[in-house]
Amino acid sequence: MQTLAIIVNYKVAALTVEAARSVLESESLFPCRVVVVDNSEDAREESLLRFALPRGVDLVVPPDNLGFGQACNLVMENFSGDFILLLNPDARLLPGCLQRLQHVLLQEKKVAAAGPQVYWDDHCNYYLPPPSTPFMFLYAPVATKAPPGSWIKKYLGLFWRRHAIKTWRSEAPMEVRNLSGGHVLLKREALERAGGLFDPRFFLYFEDTDLFMRLRKAGYSLVFDAGARVVHHYDQSAQHDTEKKRQLFMESHEKFLEKHLTGGKLWIHKILGGLFLLCRENSDWEKIPVFTAPFRLEVPASVRKNWLFEWSPAPDFIPAAGMFGRGEYVDFSAEYWDMLAPGRYYGRLGGLSGKSLDRCRVCWDVREKVVMKERKMDE
Incomplete structure (x- = not known):
């Protein structure tokens, strides 16, 4: 047997x-x-890749940008491997990860894919968001039509928080409804029976959720193993052509809905969208102070024994990264600050049950990083 690992690079050669x-x-x-x-x-x-990639790594350079899904399809079609490992270019496996995922796939014939616990930082303090359930991808986006702070956005935010805590705190492998295509081990046999790796209509985004829905429809299961660990310096390649990638996300989401929302599901989607337009706005984020540099938060006394700090680029915290802790303060240090792409971010702090969640919130703006160019001696 052989494992075939596929990494798709986009302007992050060193990573x-x-x-x-x-x-x-x-x-x-x-x-x-x-x-x-x-x-x-x-x-x-x-040139950087040809010079720096370890010996034995194959490099494929297509004449055009194929997109993530098609690039993976190209490799799978031209290279052999019973197991297919997909790994984002800004991620890396921690010791023991690959072996644990292989064990998961070997234990049960009907397990088609295994995914690891994913951390944002090298110290493994912050957990990255677990994959959303297909339900969230299909129906939660209609909630974007609702005004900021409306009841539906608060409800979905709390629903997401419970889902994330369950995943982050898990210890034993568990069956899940979705995984991430950025770090997953797959069985080739299952992929072939489910119609292949990625649907070519998705250039970038949603190709993985579509795949995992097809695998489950074909009778296979997906397993998350928290003992297998990956560090993913999230969004590093996305810092290039940010606006273009945002547009690709929207286009792929539309294609995803067109493919999977049929019949009654489509009508439910439309009805919910209309109802959410009637929700009242109840947002007070404009009253929250905005940080423009690394910061420290004081933890409310009632949750100092066990708290969770979450941050997200979305004010409804769908999705959000999170860090568990104890003590009087949360430090969002320069190390974390420098890992973020420019933009507005939102944070909230509370107990695991949600206690004090509305009382301890924060915003911050990460600005464009300015690189000073050397001036010529004659200037």
């Missing part, structure tokens, strides 16, 4: 090299072949 190295250095039950696809359309990126 891609580290991702490939993490796979090669991982303990594995079978031989592992690593293939990198460079979608950058950039000669400098290609």
Whole structure:
């Protein structure tokens, strides 16, 4: 048996090299072949990869940017492997991760995919959001029509929080309804029976949720194993062409809805969208002070024994990253600040039950990072 690892690079060559190295250095039950696809359309990126990728890693450079899904399809069609490992270029496997995921797939014939616990930072303090359930992808977006602070947005935010806490605090492997295509191990046999790897209509985004829905429809199950761990320096490649990627997200979401919302589901979607327009606005984020530099928050005395701090680019916290802790303060240090792409972020702090959640909130703005160019001596 063999594991085929696929990494799709987009203008983050240095991180891609580290991702490939993490796979090669991982303990594995079978031989592992690593293939990198460079979608950058950039000669400098290609040159960096050819120079720095570890020996034995195959590099594929298509003439055009194929998108994530099609790049993965290209590798799967041209390279052999009983297990397919997909890994984002800004992620890396931690020791023991690959072997644990392999064990999960070997234990049950009907398990088609296994995913790890994902951390944002090298210290593994912050958990990245677990994958949303297909229900959230199908119906939660209609809630965007509701005004800020409306009851539906608060409800969905709390629903998401419970889902995240359950995933982050889990210890034993558990069956789930969705995984992330950015770090997952798949069975080739199951993929072939479910219609292939990724649907080519999705250039970027939602190709993975579509895949996992097809696998479950074909009778397979998905397993999340918290003991397998990955660090994902989220959104590093997305810092390039941010507006273009936002547009691609919206286009892929429309295609996803067109494919999966049929019959009664479509009518439910339309009715909910109309009802949410009638919700009242109840947002007070404009009253919350905005930080423009790393900050420290004082934790309410009632939750100092066990709290959760969440942050998100969305004020409804769908999705959100989170850190558990104890003590009097939460420090959002310069190390974390510098990992974020420019933009507005929202934070909330409370007990695991939600206690004090509305009393301790914060906003912050990360601005464009300015790189000073050297001036010529004659200027």
